[in-house]
Amino acid sequence: MALTLSSPSGYHLDEDEEVAVFESTAAEHGGPSRPRLPEISVISPGLEPRPSIKLSVKPGALRQGSCEGGDKERVQVFLRIRPLTETESQRVEEQGCVDVQDEETLLLKAPKESQNMRTAERGITQSMHKFSFSKIFGPETTQQQFYECTMKKMVTDVLQGENRLLYTYGVTNSGKTYTIQGSGREAGLLPRALASLFRKLQGRLYGAMDLKPVMYQDVRQLDSGEIRVEEIRRNSLLKEVSNSRRGGNTTTWDSGIGGLSSTSNIVTQLEDTDSVCLEPDSLSHSGATDLAEGVQFSIWVAFYEIYNEFLYDLLDASPSLQPRKRATLRLSDDKYGNPYVKDLAWIQVRSAEEAWSVLRAGRRNQSFASTHLNQNSSRSHSIFSIRVLHVHPDTGSTEPPHISELTVCDLAGSERSKEQRNGERMKEANNINTSLLTLGRCIAALRHNQNNKSRPPQVVPFRDSKMTRVLQGFFCGRGTSSMVVNINPCSSIYDETLQALKFSAIATQLVHGPSTKTRVAYILSLLREPPANGNESTVMEEDGDESEVEEGDITMLNTEALLQAIDVLKREVQRQRAEKDALEANVREQVVSEMMEVISRMEDGFSETLEAEKALIEERYEDKITNVQKHLKKFHSEELMERDQEIKALSEALDKTKAAEKSVPHGDSEGPRRSQRLTSQAQCGRLHAELDQCRAQLLTKLLFMTKLKMQIDGPGSSSTLAAERKLEDGQRNLRQLRLDLLRLGSDLQSGERACCRNTGGERLRQDLAAADETLAKQDQILSELQNGLMLVKADMRKQAMSLSRAQANMSPLPSRGCAASITPDPCQKRGYEVAAPGGAENRPPQKRPFFQSLFPTHTPTRKINTCAAEAASGNTPYSRILRSRQQSPTYSPAPTPRSLRGKK
Numbered sequence: 001m002a003l004t005l006s007s008p009s010g011y012h013l014d015e016d017e018e019v020a021v022f023e024s025t026a027a028e029h030g031g032p033s034r035p036r037l038p039e040i041s042v043i044s045p046g047l048e049p050r051p052s053i054k055l056s057v058k059p060g061a062l063r064q065g066s067c068e069g070g071d072k073e074r075v076q077v078f079l080r081i082r083p084l085t086e087t088e089s090q091r092v093e094e095q096g097c098v099d100v101q102d103e104e105t106l107l108l109k110a111p112k113e114s115q116n117m118r119t120a121e122r123g124i125t126q127s128m129h130k131f132s133f134s135k136i137f138g139p140e141t142t143q144q145q146f147y148e149c150t151m152k153k154m155v156t157d158v159l160q161g162e163n164r165l166l167y168t169y170g171v172t173n174s175g176k177t178y179t180i181q182g183s184g185r186e187a188g189l190l191p192r193a194l195a196s197l198f199r200k201l202q203g204r205l206y207g208a209m210d211l212k213p214v215m216y217q218d219v220r221q222l223d224s225g226e227i228r229v230e231e232i233r234r235n236s237l238l239k240e241v242s243n244s245r246r247g248g249n250t251t252t253w254d255s256g257i258g259g260l261s262s263t264s265n266i267v268t269q270l271e272d273t274d275s276v277c278l279e280p281d282s283l284s285h286s287g288a289t290d291l292a293e294g295v296q297f298s299i300w301v302a303f304y305e306i307y308n309e310f311l312y313d314l315l316d317a318s319p320s321l322q323p324r325k326r327a328t329l330r331l332s333d334d335k336y337g338n339p340y341v342k343d344l345a346w347i348q349v350r351s352a353e354e355a356w357s358v359l360r361a362g363r364r365n366q367s368f369a370s371t372h373l374n375q376n377s378s379r380s381h382s383i384f385s386i387r388v389l390h391v392h393p394d395t396g397s398t399e400p401p402h403i404s405e406l407t408v409c410d411l412a413g414s415e416r417s418k419e420q421r422n423g424e425r426m427k428e429a430n431n432i433n434t435s436l437l438t439l440g441r442c443i444a445a446l447r448h449n450q451n452n453k454s455r456p457p458q459v460v461p462f463r464d465s466k467m468t469r470v471l472q473g474f475f476c477g478r479g480t481s482s483m484v485v486n487i488n489p490c491s492s493i494y495d496e497t498l499q500a501l502k503f504s505a506i507a508t509q510l511v512h513g514p515s516t517k518t519r520v521a522y523i524l525s526l527l528r529e530p531p532a533n534g535n536e537s538t539v540m541e542e543d544g545d546e547s548e549v550e551e552g553d554i555t556m557l558n559t560e561a562l563l564q565a566i567d568v569l570k571r572e573v574q575r576q577r578a579e580k581d582a583l584e585a586n587v588r589e590q591v592v593s594e595m596m597e598v599i600s601r602m603e604d605g606f607s608e609t610l611e612a613e614k615a616l617i618e619e620r621y622e623d624k625i626t627n628v629q630k631h632l633k634k635f636h637s638e639e640l641m642e643r644d645q646e647i648k649a650l651s652e653a654l655d656k657t658k659a660a661e662k663s664v665p666h667g668d669s670e671g672p673r674r675s676q677r678l679t680s681q682a683q684c685g686r687l688h689a690e691l692d693q694c695r696a697q698l699l700t701k702l703l704f705m706t707k708l709k710m711q712i713d714g715p716g717s718s719s720t721l722a723a724e725r726k727l728e729d730g731q732r733n734l735r736q737l738r739l740d741l742l743r744l745g746s747d748l749q750s751g752e753r754a755c756c757r758n759t760g761g762e763r764l765r766q767d768l769a770a771a772d773e774t775l776a777k778q779d780q781i782l783s784e785l786q787n788g789l790m791l792v793k794a795d796m797r798k799q800a801m802s803l804s805r806a807q808a809n810m811s812p813l814p815s816r817g818c819a820a821s822i823t824p825d826p827c828q829k830r831g832y833e834v835a836a837p838g839g840a841e842n843r844p845p846q847k848r849p850f851f852q853s854l855f856p857t858h859t860p861t862r863k864i865n866t867c868a869a870e871a872a873s874g875n876t877p878y879s880r881i882l883r884s885r886q887q888s889p890t891y892s893p894a895p896t897p898r899s900l901r902g903k904k
């Protein structure tokens with residue numbers, strides 16, 4: 001099952017290629033239809049799948065002696081795992097995340113805290129990755145063993161006229177510089193290669209300086225003056241090295257870019273001796289090389305670095321001028337479009353020691369700095385080139401000597417630029433990462449071109465960085481390249497290690513192919529039909545003017561060819577544009593996905609913080625609520641206690657009042673209201689009885705009056721009619737009075753009940769006030785009724801008087817006996833017939849005691865009683881009004897309590 005993972009390290013891959021690079025071990029298991037990630041991503045160098053490999057082959061099981069193997073056509077990629085330092089072991093960095101399964105297979109297992117594990121947990125990637133290499137070297141591998149298996153053969157090849165490149169790639173602090181240069185007595189690949197080279201060339205060295213390598217891969221015949229200049233330069237450099245070693249001088253350069261960042265006063269890791277420190281038996285294994293007969297070899301070396309995308313010559317030291325700004329070097333193309341470093345110092349060396357001295361001189365100028373991961377971190381890509389001129393001194397040939405080259409490149413370590421706090425370090429890290437990314441893109445494009453021969457070739461972006469441009473030739477058929485991937489087994493840098501290994505996985509796909517055309521050479525090849533199969537230089541070969549051909553001159557082409565070239569270039573531009581667009585889209589996509597990852601990490605962080613804060617706030621508020629509850633409880637219990645005390649006090653006061661009421665039955669108005677109501681109830685009853693009695697009397701009187709009227713006047717007498725009307729009014733008033741009294745009684749009873757039920761002081765007071773009000777109204781009604789009654793009685797008296805007068809007037813009339821037979825006048829019995837209108841005896845019997853007992857201290861009642869007395873006497877304004885109203889034709893009886901209530 002082919003995986004559709006994003007391409008490693010951000011290099012563009014098309015689908016077919018992904019199939020070749022990423023294979024899944026889950027394919028054999030025939031997984032479910034729903035796509036799911038396999039447990040292990042297998043990143044294989046071969047196009048054919050490897051058989052499954054048993055796990056847990058210990059690193060010690062690697063065959064250290066065997067260095068053969070791997071496809072010769074394929075670019076060799078070696079993996080070297082460095083041992084953990086003591087400090088790292090103490091930090092428990094060893095978590096088994098790097099597992100060597102056999103000498104070609106490595107299994108990476110993501111540690112728990114790694115980013116890879118987090119993405120694996122979300123199902124985006126796998127947590128285990130399998131990589132294959134040409135050969136894996138474990139932590140116990142010695143420098144000698146590593147040299148034997150990697151570079152030894154290269155030295156031989158170079159002496160036989162081949163071009164070879166070896167470069168190290170890896171995360172910072174993974175052992176690249178250690179591998180190339182060595183440390184202490186553990187000399188690295190480069191010193192070993194130099195020692196081996198001179199050992200092989202014993203007796204075959206060409207000592208003269210008249211032939212010098214120039215430009216891309218040319219040789220120049222020097223004249224005597226030039227030879228002298230070269231000798232001076234060489235001697236001064238070697239002298240300077242020996243002087244500085246004796247005097248312990250250090251050199252400080254100003255890079256001119258961002259202040260002092262290129263310093264050589266860092267303690268060199270190499271032993272400061274005149275000879276390369278090698279094990280006694282190391283050269284004995286070098287073996288004899290089949291060198292061509294009659295050929296002598298002139299060895300020239302150059303050492304330069306690419307720092308922040310600027311080229312610096314490390315052998316261009318002028319002590320007299322220090323400190324000074326270092327001169328930057330320029331990259332140029334020769335007439336075939338091959339790049340070379342212009343004005344680079346090539347120094348002829350005649351022994352391993354001299355080469356060693358030159359190397360040390362260059363190291364002093366190299367840019368090192370202390371970073372958070374490495375105390376002595378290379379901040380630049382350093383390139384050491386050995387050019388071997390194959391000279392035929394005896395033949396007298398005019399042909400320039402053949403030239404072969406061995407280049408060793410110690411790339412700066414990839415790292416997270418954000419880890420760098422220092423601005424200069426961050427800039428360096430950015431530049432390092434950019435150039436390494438370009439290298440990755442170049443390798444990916446080369447592999448694409450090799451794997452997709454039918455498709456139009458991709459432009460390899462060598463020109464996007466200085467480093468790729470310098471090394472371009474080795475990827476384009478000038479020679480072969482080998483890659484050493486250094487890794488550090490620390491779990492804390494697992495994610496960076498994984499990226500480095502993914503990068504190398506692409507390199508393992510490369511095969512050494514024919515040259516890829518670039519620039520002028522490429523254009524020329526496009527113009528030739530059919531392509532010139534490697535003889536493209538023939539067009540330009542006749543041009544002897546170096547200054548013209550140096551940058552690649554195509555102006556000598558005729559117009560037709562130039563127009564053709566323009567068309568070709570137009571098409572090329574369009575294709576490149578499309579490619580760049582695709583690349584940009586890819587980069588954008590990756591940036592977005594990375595941003596999304598960062599955002600999701602931030603989200604996780606925020607939600608964690610939010611949860612923590614929520615919990616904290618909840619805890620705080622729970623505490624607050626508990627406190628408030630406690631205080632409220634306390635407050636309420638205090639309140640309740642106070643209320644209880646108040647109730648107690650009130651009930652005591654009530655008890656006291658009741659007791660006082662009992663003891664004082666007729667207290668003042670503030671006193672025992674309940675007894676008043678009881679008394680009033682009794683009085684109402686009595687009043688009711690009295691009224692009934694009055695009514696009976698009135699009825700009797702009415703009958704008597706009716707009889708008298710019938711007897712005296714006969715029907716239709718006006719005075720009798722008025723009396724009848726008044727009597728009817730009186731009756732109506734009396735009925736109303738009875739009803740009101742009944743209502744009063746029930747009100748009093750309900751008031752009494754309410755009084756008993758309600759224990760609240762305030763409510764009691766309100767009810768009492770309402771009862772008082774009702775009593776006052778009833779008093780008023782009663783007094784009105786009384787007045788009405790008195791008026792009726794006064795009318796009756798008048799009637800009685802008029803009757804007696806009528807009787808007196810009728811005395812001459814017969815039937816005195818008849819009169820005697822008439823029922824005696826009840827008024828006479830009571831003495832009404834002689835009573836003066838204002839006499840006290842005219843008052844209704846028992847009236848005063850009733851009101852006095854009902855409202856003993858009530859002033860209005862007394863007033864009413866007084867008024868009633870006055871009314872009875874007929875002297876009060878009210879009686880006068882009544883009289884006037886009685887006389888008026890619109891007279892109506894006094895308002896009843898019901899009508900009063902209705903008005904309210």
Ligand SMILES: Nc1ncnc2c1ncn2[C@@H]1O[C@H](COP(=O)(O)OP(=O)(O)OP(=O)(O)O)[C@@H](O)[C@H]1O
Binds near residue numbers: 176
């Ligand atoms: N195989 C090894 N055996 C013992 N020590 C090693 C080995 N590889 C590396 N080291 C030690 O690890 C440390 C870091 O190595 P080195 O400086 O070569 O890393 P680097 O990859 O060049 O780092 P940078 O990219 O930052 O320059 C050094 O102290 C070195 O001595």
